[in-house]
Every structure is written in structure tokens, then in C-alpha cells.
Amino acid sequence: MLHLDNGFDLRPAVPADAARIALWMAQPHIQRWWQQDWPVERWAQELSTQSAGEHSIPCVAAVDSQDFGYVEVYRVRHDRLAEYYASHDHDWGVHVAIGDVTRVGRGLGRQLLRALADALLRADPQCERVVAEPDIDNTPSVRAFAAAGFVQQGELQLPEKTALLMVRTRTMQQ
Known part of the structure; x- marks a missing residue:
């Protein structure tokens, strides 16, 4: 368990x-962007595969002891994203999905993103940047990243989407 700021x-x-994550991923506000509304069995396998590798760390996010979302933290150098921008060896990437629909649109995403970026930068002195690549049309996500101190660094044409490269640097920590 990793304790972040703000509870x-x-x-x-x-x-x-897997059952909870599968339910979250089937929610329309997540499915549209993640396109991972998989059956429980596939999610169980995905979580096992990710946990066994060095590419990413799948996590469940909670606030005040209530699970509300799914987070993936990954080293960009192990991800295909490294091919699309001038990445550094110690860049961390984040994917966040607020699965509990009762918590969507209340500022929780930006608070989590800020706390998560702060924690990654504190935990890894060699990391200078935390990055994300939300779909350019995912306005709520782009707004949440911006409110959390991430700055747009340009568009990326990924195979499945046009994304915005959003970057939070150590110098942007507040």
C-alpha cells in the first residue's frame, strides 16, 4: 500500500x-477512451501479466479507504510511448480511470493525479517527468491533467488515437 497526499x-x-475493474471499465465514461471492457477472466489475466512483468504496475486507488478507480503506473522506457516523444530513461507514465460513477466530475481525478505525480517524483530522485497521453478529444481527462499541473507538450499520433502529451516536471511540483 502506498499512501499519497490528501487521503x-x-x-x-x-x-x-478483476470483477470490480471489469465493471469500472464497462462504464461508458471509461469504455469510450480505454476500450478495455473485457470479461472478468481477461482482466484477471491482464493483472497477473502486468504484475509479473516490469512494464507497468496495475493499482486500485482509494480515498478515505473507499476504492474508486484503476491506475497504471509505468516506466515509459518499457512502453511503446517511448517511440513517440523524446523520453528520458526515468520518465514515469500514468493511466487513471475513475470507476466509481458517483465520484466522477467532482475534482477527484485532478487531486489523485497531483498526489500521484508528487509521490512518483518524491520516490524517484532520478525522475524529472511524469507523463500521460490522454486522447485529444477526452476533454474531462485533459482538464484534470492540466488542473493537476501537467502541461500540454504537443500532439502524438498513436495507432489508436490522437493524444496530447501531458507532462508534469519536478519544477512544476507545488
Whole structure:
């Protein structure tokens, strides 16, 4: 369990979380952007695969001990994203989905993103940047990243979307 600022916690997601994550990923506000509304069995396998590798760390996010979202933290150098911008060896990337629909649109995403970026920058002195690549048309996500101190660094044409490269640097920490 990793305790973040403002009452947020992250814990590694395990196959037992697959049913909840599958439910979250099927929510229209997530499915449209993630396109991972998979069956529980596929999510269980995905969580096992991610946990066994060095590419990304799947997590369940909670605030005040209530699970509300899914987070992936990953080293960009192990991700295809590294091919699309001038990445550094110690860049961290983040994917965040607020699964609990009762918590969507209340500023929770930006608070989590800020706390998560702050924690990654504190935990890894060699990391100078935390990055994300939301779909350019995902206005709520882009707004949340901007409100969390991420700055747009240009468009990226990924195979499945046109994304905005959003970057939070150590110098942007508040």
C-alpha cells in the first residue's frame, strides 16, 4: 500500500480485483477512451501479466479507504510511448480511470493525479517527468491533467488515437 497526499492510497491490483475493474471499465465514461471492457477472466489475466512483468504496475486507488478507480503506473522506457516523444530513461507514465460513477466530475481525478505525480517524483530522485497521453478529444481527462499541473507538450499520433502529451516536471511540483 502506498499512501499519497490528501487521503489517497494505491495498492497493487490483484486478480481478485478483476470483477470490480471489469465493471469500472464497462462504464461508458471509461469504455469510450480505454476500450478495455473485457470479461472478468481477461482482466484477471491482464493483472497477473502486468504484475509479473516490469512494464507497468496495475493499482486500485482509494480515498478515505473507499476504492474508486484503476491506475497504471509505468516506466515509459518499457512502453511503446517511448517511440513517440523524446523520453528520458526515468520518465514515469500514468493511466487513471475513475470507476466509481458517483465520484466522477467532482475534482477527484485532478487531486489523485497531483498526489500521484508528487509521490512518483518524491520516490524517484532520478525522475524529472511524469507523463500521460490522454486522447485529444477526452476533454474531462485533459482538464484534470492540466488542473493537476501537467502541461500540454504537443500532439502524438498513436495507432489508436490522437493524444496530447501531458507532462508534469519536478519544477512544476507545488
